[in-house]
Amino acid sequence: xxxxxxxxxxxxxxxxxxxxxxxxxxxxxxxxxxxxxxxxxxxxxxxxxxxxxxxxxxxxxxxxxxxxxxxxxxxxxxxxxxxxxxxxxxxxxxxxxxxxxxxxxxxxxxxxxxxxxxxxxxxxxxxxxxxxxxxxxxxxxxxxxxxxxxxxxxxxxxxxxxxxxxxxxxxxxxxxxxxxxxxxxxxxxxxxxxxxxxxxxxxxxxxxxxxxxxxxxxxxxxxxxxxxxxxxxxxxxxxxxxxxxxxxxxxxxxxxxxxxxxxxxxxxxxxxxxxxxxxxxxxxxxxxxxxxxxxxxxxxxxxxxxxxxxxxxxxxxxxxxxxxxxxxxxxxxxxxxxxxxxxxxxxxxxxxxxxxxxxxxxxx
Numbered sequence: 001x002x003x004x005x006x007x008x009x010x011x012x013x014x015x016x017x018x019x020x021x022x023x024x025x026x027x028x029x030x031x032x033x034x035x036x037x038x039x040x041x042x043x044x045x046x047x048x049x050x051x052x053x054x055x056x057x058x059x060x061x062x063x064x065x066x067x068x069x070x071x072x073x074x075x076x077x078x079x080x081x082x083x084x085x086x087x088x089x090x091x092x093x094x095x096x097x098x099x100x101x102x103x104x105x106x107x108x109x110x111x112x113x114x115x116x117x118x119x120x121x122x123x124x125x126x127x128x129x130x131x132x133x134x135x136x137x138x139x140x141x142x143x144x145x146x147x148x149x150x151x152x153x154x155x156x157x158x159x160x161x162x163x164x165x166x167x168x169x170x171x172x173x174x175x176x177x178x179x180x181x182x183x184x185x186x187x188x189x190x191x192x193x194x195x196x197x198x199x200x201x202x203x204x205x206x207x208x209x210x211x212x213x214x215x216x217x218x219x220x221x222x223x224x225x226x227x228x229x230x231x232x233x234x235x236x237x238x239x240x241x242x243x244x245x246x247x248x249x250x251x252x253x254x255x256x257x258x259x260x261x262x263x264x265x266x267x268x269x270x271x272x273x274x275x276x277x278x279x280x281x282x283x284x285x286x287x288x289x290x291x292x293x294x295x296x297x298x299x300x301x302x303x304x305x306x307x308x309x310x311x312x313x314x315x316x317x318x319x320x321x322x323x324x325x326x327x328x329x330x331x332x333x334x335x336x337x338x339x340x341x342x343x344x345x346x347x348x349x350x351x352x353x354x355x356x357x358x359x360x361x362x363x364x
Contacts, residue, residue, distance in 0.1 A: 001066060001067065001096050001097075001278045001280060001295070002039075002066075002067040002068075002069050002094065002095045002096055002097075003066060003067070003068055003069070003095060003096065003097045003098070003099050003202075003274040003277065003278060004068075004069040004071050004091065004092050004094075004095030004097070004098055004099065005017055005068065005069065005070050005071060005099045005101060006071055006092060006098055006099070006100055006101070006126065007100060007101035007102065007103075007122070007126070008103070008122050008125065008126065010103075010110060011101045011102065011103040011122070011206060012101055012103065012206040012238040012239075013070055013071070013101050014038070014070055015238050015239070015241075015242050016101060016204065016206070016236070016238045016241070016267075016270075017038060017040060017068060017070035018242065018245070019238065019241040019242055019244075019245050019265075019267045020040060020042050020068050020267050020270065020271060021038075021040025021041070021042050021068055038069070038070040039067055039068070039069050039070075040067070040068045040070075041065050041066075041067055042065060042066055042067070042068050042271055043063040043064070043065055043271075044063060044064040044065060044066055044271055044272060044275050044282070044293070044295075045264075045268040045271060045272060046063065046064065046272075046282065046293060048282075048284070048325055048355060049061060049063055049284065049291060049293050051329055052284060052286050052291045052325075052328070052357070053291050055286075055328070055329070055332055055333065056286050056287070056288065056291050056333075057288070058286070058287065058288055058289060058290050058291045059288065059289055059290065060289070060290050060291075061290070061291050061292070062290060062291075062292040062293065063293050064275070064280075064282050064293035064294070064295045065295070066271065066274055066275050066278065066280070066295075068099075068271075068274070069091065069094075069095055071091045071092055071095075089129075089130075089133050089196065092130075092196055092199075093194060093196055095199065096199065096278055097199055097200045097201070097202070097274065097277045097278050098199050098200070098201040098202070099201075099202050099204055099270070099274060099277075100123070100126065100201055100202065100203050100204065101204045101206055101238075102119040102122055102123055102203060102204065102205055102206065102218075102222060103117055103119060103122065103206055104117075104119050104205040104206055104207045104211070104215075104216060104218035104219050104222065104235075105117070105206060105207050105208040105211070105216075105218075106208075107208070117218065119205070119218050119221060119222050120221055120222070120225055123203075123222070123225065123226075124173075127173070127175065127197070128173065130175070130196045130197050131170050131173060131174075131175060131176075131197055133196060134166075134170055134175075134176055134195045134196055134197050134198075135167065135170045135171070137193065137194075137195060138163055138166050138167050138170065138193070138195070139167070141159075141163055141193065142160065142163050142164075142167065145159050145160050145163065146160060158183075158185055158186065158189070159189050162179075162181070162186050162189055162190065163193075165179050166179050166193075166195070170197075175197035175198070175229075176193075176195040176196075176197040176198040177197060177198050177199070177200070177201075177229075177230075178229075200231070200277050200278075200279075201229070201231045201277075202231065202232050202233075202234065202270075202273055202274060202277050203222060203226060203231055203232070203233045203234070204234050204236050204270060205218065205219045205222055205233060205234065205235050205236065206236060206237070206238045207219065207235055207236070207237050208237060208239070209237050209239065209240045209260060211235070211237070212235065212236070212237040212240055212260050212261070212262060212266070213235075213260065213261040213262065214235075215235045219233070219235055232273055232277070234266070234269060234270055234273055235266070236266040236267070236269075236270060237260070237266065240256075240260060241265060241266055241267050243256065244256050244257065244265055253265070275295075279297055279298050280295050280296070280297060280298070281295075281296060281297070281298050281352075281354040282294065282295060282296075282354060282355065283296060283305055283352050283353075283354070283355070283356045283357070283358050284325070284355070284356070284357045284358070285309075285357070285358060285359070286328070286334070286357050294308050294309065295308070296308055296352060298354075299351060300351070300352055301348065301349065301350060301351060301352065302317065302319075302320040302322075302346055302347070302348065302349075302350040302352055302358075302360075303317040303348050304352075305320075305352045305358065306320065306360040306362065309360070312362065312364045313360050313362045315362075315364060316362040316363045316364035317348060317360065317361075317362050318361040318362055318363055319345050319346065319347055319360075319361050320345070320346045320347075320350060320358050320359070320360050320361070321343055321344070321345055321346075321358065321359040321360075321361070322343070322344045322345075322346050322350070322356050322357070322358050323337050323342065323343055323344075323356070323357040323358075324342070324353070324355070324356065324357075325355035325356065325357060326355075327340075327342040328357050334357075
């Protein structure tokens with residue numbers, strides 16, 4: 001599952017990527033510094049796995065991860081191939097969610113591609129380019145489906161009705177995610193269109209150090225603009241995060257964070273938000289060999305969760321032995337959980353809950 005970092009050139013995308021992944025992507029004060037997308041596999045900060053490690057004392061620990069992709073900056077005309085438009089749009093289409101970085105700080109030493117700081121204009125520039133590309137996709141599909149719909153083909157008529165609603169939204173400068181499918185059939189069709197503006201989005205307001213806690217006037221403007229989008233807004237001082245990243249000791253980092261008025265790096269908040277944005281959750285396996293966080297989709301059943309470990313686990317699934325994370329911590333060990341009668345045996349229909357500690361029984 002990939003989350004793509006997007007934004008205009010010079011808003012702090014590559015610097016943010018470096019903070020998240022500790023990979024040293026090129027970051028400089030000129031447009032199109034990023035050409036080929038950089039991909040970082042990022043650990044999802046989770047205090048629960050730290051607690052399980054304390055209790056179990058395993059040989060190794062494996063955290064959940066999410067792929068973060070740093071994509072080239074986009075400019076006006078990208079939908080028609082301007083700048084690195086075609087490449088940008090192809091890269092973002094491959095991602096499952098969008099992290100949209102908006103410049104919300106003043107600094108005369110860092111050039112803005114449009115000459116001045118205006119996050120509302122910047123957001124609309126990217127939105128319009130993505131919407132234009134989706135409109136092109138929708139119109140091509142409509143050309144194909146219109147003929148079949150006219151012959152009375154019911155499936156084609158359902159697809160045409162959905163495409164017409166999406167086209168209407170795009171023509172009004174609204175993203176495809178504002179169109180709600182009315183049936184399971186429409187949901188499947190909608191997913192199959194692979195529209196860029198249908199992807200969930202997280203807005204990251206890149207601010208100066210002084211605004212890292214409460215934001216500023218630019219952040220207020222962004223929050224007001226996206227209040228009806230069902231999108232999350234995060235305030236982050238990317239420059240400060242980069243400085244924190246350069247410090248070697250945990251103590252030094254904590255002092256820096258306290259000086260900023262923060263309790264944890266903003267990058268940790270962002271990673272967790274991206275994980276949630278991708279509709280992901282975590283379950284754990286805990287043994288002396290390994291404590292591990294496994295990533296599944298919200299709503300996955302026990303067999304699907306088992307299949308993440310190995311496909312044979314899903315094919316031959318018999319049952320799952322489940323301990324709620326809170327019970328594991330309260331009693332301190334698997335043995336004591338069993339003694340207290342808190343270990344549950346669940347079957348194929350069980351919907352895994354975030355934080356479940358699980359063992360699977362299977363037969364192949």
